[in-house]
Amino acid sequence: MNPTDFKSREVERLVTGTPVSDGAGVRLSRVLTADLQHRLDPFLMLDEFRSDDPNDYLAGFPDHPHRGFETVTYMLDGRMRHRDNAGNEGLLTAGGVQWMTAGRGIIHSELPEQEDGLMHGFQLWVNLPSHNKMAEPGYRDIPDAEIPRYTSAAGNEIKLIAGQSDGHVGAVERPDTEPLYLDLTLPADGHETLTIPAGHNAFVYVYQGEALVGGRGQRVRQQQMAVLANQPDADGVTLQSTDGARLLLVAGRPLREPIAQWGPFVMNSRNEVEQAIDDFRNGRF
Template identity: 45%
Template sequence: MAYRTVNQILKSHPSSDGDGVRIQRVHGFENPHFSPFLMIDELKSLSPDDYIGGFPPHPHRGIETLTYMLSGHFQHKDHLGNTGELRDGGAQWMSAGKGIVHSEMPMMSNEQLHGFQIWINLPASKKMQEPQYHDFQSDVIIEKQLSDNNLIRVIAGDLTIHGETLAGPLQQTGVPLTVADWQADNNEQIQACLNPDFQAMLYVYQGEITVDGLSVQQGQLALLSNGESLAITSHGHCGVLLLAGTPIDEPVVHYGPFVMNSMDEINQAVEDYQNGTFV
């Protein structure tokens, strides 16, 4: 059985979005080994000044977003009438499809804010489908306590851990994928089996891990080799996002909130939005 190893390490970098919300970002729009994912934004703050403006109404086309909050709340509103407020440990999924206009407002819980928004590409055949939205509070996220200090949470897709398959609440996405959160204390281990056709990566949001003896530290993202199995060891208290999915072998053209397959399609999205025919 082939174990996955680390092919490349990318560092997150400070950025801002929306109305000045401070984030740590890793993007892979031009990196085929990132697919089907496009970008990971980490929101982490102890000061409301870092995010108080939130993300006022803005459009999207051609992507899905998955938002996951470790601590804090995240309010969603869109032009379809969908509303939702994530609480600690919850997640929300939105497929923009042919077009959606939404706003997002992060809020602290217990004087903390820590969460992630993951952009996921849509294949050309689904970029103009009808938009969709679902949220999942913490109590429906699938958890497995592997030991007193070793917890896996499966948010999307299926993940086989130590021979047991866990199915997350989010199953119907534009491409087959798995998203999970591993939290562990020092010198804990996890062994996972992944679909060998999936590309996979690990984002370390706390502490340090090793994969096949190679260190991956807080704020770094490791792109993994192909294989059926993955073994990770924690060093200190750690938190890791595992993202895996079917790569999309199509051109990626990105302009602001739009991700399409050609510049003509981007221009059409901009024109539709400006003319009021976007949705």
């Protein structure tokens, strides 16, 4: 496509993360919250954790359950050990991704394997369709070296965690939600156009620097999320940066199903959530 013919989605709204404490006291910024779950369906939550103070992360996330969705943990800096009740164990290291399907139920822990230094990364929750919520749990560790990268026509480095972009296939492809998840580095005075499938809900999260997002050039600062409008005639999104930026682009096909959530259980009805709680309490995970 000729860049002059490219029509960008615009920024519908800006969201700044809320400081929260999760797990055994890990401090993080919660960017995608429950009030945005229907607007950004199939995505349920996005957290960024970033600290070089061990007191903020050392306790980690001891054993806890999940049912009904997938967790995607992307580590930029640091090391995290995963263990679960299905017998899986793996070490998530800098640049790597852990893609876990909770399905009918899994109990796992995520504990730092470092006592100092920077711990920085993201956890994204992706909903599962009703027909897969009780599927067999699954787990995959994807080291940095196995995540595809390519250089765009504009000369930018793009890391493709999930989905397809510009003819390239990511490390993960999922049915139903068809997520696109990429990490883009923009140099000073850099620009990029990225295609987004029509009908997908999408957002951009800037985690370093500042970016101008959309055809009108909405300024998005570090640790802000730009929710992209669902313009039916748009091809994707235009990105620019004066001083350089690093950002995530995340998009997915909406499920358009009821969302019933109680903490780590995400189902389609209250009865299903109550069943999940009962199954967990009675050792049926």
